[in-house]
Amino acid sequence: MQRRRCSLAAAAALRCLLLVVVAVADDAGGATATATATPVILATVCGNTTAADQEGFDVSFVNALELIYQNVTRSGFGAAASGEGADTVYGLGQCMGYLSPTDCQLCYAQSRVKLPHCLPATGGRIYLDGCFLRFGADNFTAVATDTSDTAVCSNATVSSPAFAATSAALLRNVTAAAPGSRDYYYSASSSSSSSSALPSGAPRVYAAAQCWRSLNASTCAACVASARDRVVGRCLPRAAEGYGLNAGCVVRYSTQPFYLPANAAAAAGTSTRHIIIVVIASVFSALAVIGMALVWAKMRNRRSDHHDDMDGSSEIIRTIAASHLSFKYEELRKATDDFNQINKLGQGGYGSVYKGVLLDGREIAIKRLFFNTRQWADQFFNEVRLVSQVQHKNLVKLLGCSIEGPESLLVYEYLCNTSLDHYLFDAFKKTALDWERRFEIILGTAEGLSYLHNASEIRIIHRDIKASNILLDERFRPKIADFGLARNFMEDQSHLSTGLAGTFGYMAPEYIVHGQLTEKADIYSYGVLVLEIITGRKSHNSVASSAEGHSLLSLIWKHYNEGTLMELLDPNLREQCTDEGALKVFHVGLLCAQASPNLRPPMWKVVEMLGSRNKELPRPTQPPFINIKGSNAKSDSSGSSSLKSNSDKSPFSLNQLSVSGVQARKLKS
Template sequence: MLIQSTNISQQMASPLLRLLLLLLILYCGTLGASGNENSSPTVFLSVCGKNQTSNPQAFDVNFVDAMEKIFQNITSSGFVTSSSGANLTVYGLGQCFSYLSPVNCQLCYSQSRVKLPLCLPSTTGRIYVDGCFLEYSYRNVSSDSVDGADAFSCSNSTVGGSVQATFTNSTAKLMRNLTAAAPSEKDYYAVGSVVVSPALTVYGMAQCWRSLNVSGCRECLDKGRQSITGQCLPADDAKAMNAGCFLRYSTEPFYLTAADGGKGGGLSSSARHGLIIAAASAVVVLLVIGALLWRKMRRSSSGFRNEDDDENHEIIRSIRKSHLSFKFDDLSKATDNFSQHNKLGQGGYGAVYKGILPGGKEIAVKRLFLNTRQWVDQFFNEVTLINQVQHKNLVKLLGCSVEGPESLLVYEYLSNTSLDHYLFDSFKKNELNWERRFDIIVGTAEGLAYLHNASVVRIIHRDIKASNILLDERFRPKISDFGLARYFAEDRSHLSTGLAGTFGYMAPEYIVHGQLTEKADIYSYGVLVLEIITGRKNQSSPAASAEGRSLMEQIWQHYNSDTLIGLLDPQLEGQCTAEEALNVFRVGLLCVQAFPTLRPPMWKVVEMLNSRLHELPTPTQPPFLSNHGRESRSRGSETSHSHSYSGKGESVNQISVSVFHGR
């Protein structure tokens, strides 16, 4: 069940969302007072669900990813459905009305994307904007044509005088014709007009979402037509906003006629300019003020001193004054307005784009969106942590932008993108010969050893995986994405923290107990080593693999059968000796042992990889991420855990798991 936006503030459980809504209203009101109040698309209706998610953090992450998938495709197709997350799945649906050009479609979506997160943590939300529709839900709603939240609106002004009867009859006939025609038209879209008098023309449109079938479209349009013609006439403007369609008639030419060929779209250049300014200004409020105030409220309500607020304000001030500060417009131009052609990768918190600065310097721009309450930790972690650590195997932060519609991080550009683009591609993996793979394994170990033991602060990365290992022009590795990293004081044995990382790479004791140590990074690194040497991805669910068993389960079985060399990537045959390959296999297995205390520290891993003089220890059994919870019993089984670990991205042993995907 959904409620209309007039009750949004009463339904928001989070003080942050209520505050941000107030800030947004006040700030946009200021914009309207100083400029053209019609400079951006009008929000016709916003509807938020009554029910709230039981796990806001996980739901928010999936929401961001679902919205980003829509963003990637909305300009090319005008209609997109998406979904994200195996647990607490979020479904998305975006539809631009067919009279909008691709540019205006993207601008309309941007306006919707700024407003729709105000519904969180509700499990459902939809917004109707002048030109587009956007919706999210905990269930797949793409086939819904009508529901209890369907609404219509009538303008306060009416057509009177001698033409009223003609206007009413002509408009009703126009809408009957359009709703009858749209289900059989391309994209379920029909527009038309009727001349009532020399001074009065009525314009109408009907649009169904493309996910409906013909009967569903017809049902939706018929309900909408009956609402606006039966309840609104002789009002001079009316809209029907149903679950699966939108109808409108007006005495204003609100759409671009077919004779104009759809060029230019429905927004003027001044409107587009105003939209960009309004959206940018609104999101600045969300990014800078809202994030910091949320941290303040969170700490105040917990009884702790608000020690980070001044620090965060100081970070923003210092960034603005330092060489780290980039202008949003400059980065937008450098990436060709974040063109899909320049996109390097995608993660749960944003995307990374290649850019070229005016002087010819190549950069990588990480684009973050504040649609989740974890953004402030993500952003400040990345800026402060990576700016404090310098190592040849860590990606270098060049700066950031904090004063645009989106927050941006600027890194050195690495021409060969990330390891996963090569390792799991049957053609590109030919570029990864034995020497390069071994150097990647050693370089990543050296970077992690620096983070754990030699940097100015003790750091746990928390998301070591192939997509977070970037490669330069000589395929030298650099660890990236410090958004989930955590400081680790020397006098602490572990950190107790909410789960964050990627299933398949997360240490089992971290999943079950939530206790974070360097051993979690070592486990992730071990999985990565085994992926690199086999050329196979460690599926988060064994059922997803061709053999029906996890990669580690297969490796352990071959290890016990002394046939481990048979799992070596065929691309590497003849490029290394069996002894070299088996040593790397053994290092990987030592890092993924079930008992964290048995995993060697990273400095020791570097030593084992570089030294051929010492015999390596015998590894003990790793925990198998089995979809049946079974455990193998074989050599080394004395270390088997009593727990059964699941790798499906769902709650494990009654622990609610939130997975934050890094790039």
């Protein structure tokens, strides 16, 4: 064991140093941006007016930003409006033309997490290094300048006397060219522009200008001219970098080639020599550190294990190693035939899942986690700690884990029918889900959530209830799985403030907007799941499959108001259930998916509703949803809120990727 720890320590030291080598080499090579870098926030401006109906405004806000996201990921720009009357929210998002599609999505994701901090104000905007996002109660999409326009200058300075003149001339050139360029974007450097030759001793300058695509050419020209004059007046003659931030555009200059890809910005000869020197030096350093790690591991006294770490993971490791939960890594590796792809059952949010057969013939499911950061380690220990404390017929049973090998593994009971989404959304397989089985899945999932929220020793919020996290046994009985995102409540806590985590399309609007987590977020996700089960439609892509341009929640609400819900029942169930039984399930799903968290029934009440025959249910209120009013969409006379897109009339689809925020606050168990 001591030799194994020694090897692992050496391997960890080598991996760490290799990461340092890569980082230093990238820096020496002149890389200007990476896809993993967090975009820098340049400025945030929040309005002074508060929404009269904050709850209704929040729902419209979430809807507007969701539609913008769909368009930004496709084309780098999106503008939308959601809601009616005083609850109407307009939004606009734009990435700078020099961002790659991946960097654009990362930048928008960062802005989307930060902008809700302006709520409950009825307006706000955020400028990041590479993208812009704004919302407001009035239509601002054609506005080029306003009183909130500003400029941001770097603290780094340039002493060259010719720098100011060179930068100003370059800015004049790019702002003159941007209104006539594709997507109103233009970039150039002081050596490639039409200005005079670069003065002796002056550093090369790079500049870019971009207007939002919602403007026309004339307002774009006025916008970039205003931003240019502001950044020249405030940042020059000495600031090495400056941004002119207007309502309708951004103008930027810098001594760094910010708009060039990393390989184009790398210097050739001298930088290459520097990289070789750094790598060689790092290799020798690695060898030295590995040697020290070997000596340290040999001399380390086991008593040092008793030092408590910050998150208690050492105690968890010792407890697991001494319990029946501990599996040997080699035993699990052989059970999966060295994690053969043939045995792979699926891909989860935190690793891959494989089927395994132990020497005694037991079939198991093994979740294989590779964590390279503290957050990934937290997810592993969180799942072990939580799941090992709960036991219920509708929760996947944790059999144990492996913590001593090169990677961490979770071992669960094997469920032969995999997950609900494999059947529910497959035209051929869904026939196996008759009415009786679907109702049992709906009721069993409710019972499992009720246990987590109310009956277990610790209150647990799952945070990622969806079809792919409902596993099915040989009789198609449901078991809730994947507790990697779960959080537990203390008895005196009403809510948690956490990083954003879950799956878009299933996440409650109040959680997306405010980040305050209660069991009501699980109830909302459950409501969406129920409506998916009874209709056989995916919530996230129903807009694309609907000729009317409605999301699933919107479509169900429309038919509810018209008294035609049975038209949405999965055709496979038409002859298998009564109208009364189907309508009750529709009704329960709508109650759980209401926009107001206070109106959603607790899960124990949901179980009671599903089990009772004659009990009258309360009337649901409107759920939050997105309607697309495109050129081919029929008008909706139901009075429901709508989303209108300025950038894209085509339907969109959401994905089912689980999304986690930076890091949730640690809790005491």
